[in-house]
Amino acid sequence: MERPRGRRSLKDAKYWRCSKGYKNQPELHEFFDTPPFVCGCGCKQKHKGDFDFCLDHVTVNGSGLLGDFIDQADEELCIACTYGKQLEVTKRIKYLMKGRNPESPTPRVIPSDLDVKYEKMIGDYPKGGIAQLILMGLILKEQGILNESCTCIYKASNVSVIPEKDPARIVA
Ligand SMILES: [Zn+2]
Incomplete structure (x- = not known):
């Protein structure tokens, strides 16, 4: 049975688009989400943005x-x-x-x-x-x-x- 995801970190990653317009949704993980580090459309562009995460914002x-x-x-x-x-x-x-x-x-x-x-x-x-x-x-x-x-x-x-x-x- 899948665990409920519960309260997420305030710093969870947001989506990002490559220059071809492909929308990269955050990768879902157990406690906080991260941006995909390489574009999923195959263009090989890397995630250039910054993101934070804070484990102290997560409760289980x-x-x-x-x-x-x-x-x-x-x-x-x-x-x-x-x-x-x-x-x-x-x-x-x-x-x-x-x-x-x-x-x-x-x-x-x-x-x-x-x-x-x-x-x-x-x-x-x-x-x-x-x-x-x-x-x-x-x-x-x-x-x-x-x-x-x-x-x-x-x-x-x-x-x-x-x-x-x-x-x-x-x-x-
Ligand atoms: Zn791309």
Whole structure:
């Protein structure tokens, strides 16, 4: 049975026309729609417009995709919090896709757990920046991060690096 599409993002893509007049309708996806990146008439023209999307504008069965913000307070936990939130959101989306309550069991994690593992493996250097981003991502894959109720470890099944100016892959 098809899931109801529910409330859409305010930033959902609009149609665009190529110079031959072909009307390219947005591609429908589960949570937000994107413009087709190449014209569907075969002229090979690429989508030149800009578009935004905002996951925080999307709700599923009345629940937000992202949940509450993580407050890192005064600690240097920016990257650990970012990864922790990423895994939490992945769990939330899995629950929501199955029609379950996204908070039960809690998908939240303990960001400082990842930071402690990083310190143990890498020490103080490098702290911050792209190096920590990549190294911490690898630790997330190998050792994972503890959930808030200390009942399981969430791991990233894969870590990869993609070009920063490849919108199709970023959206995917
Ligand atoms: Zn065309």
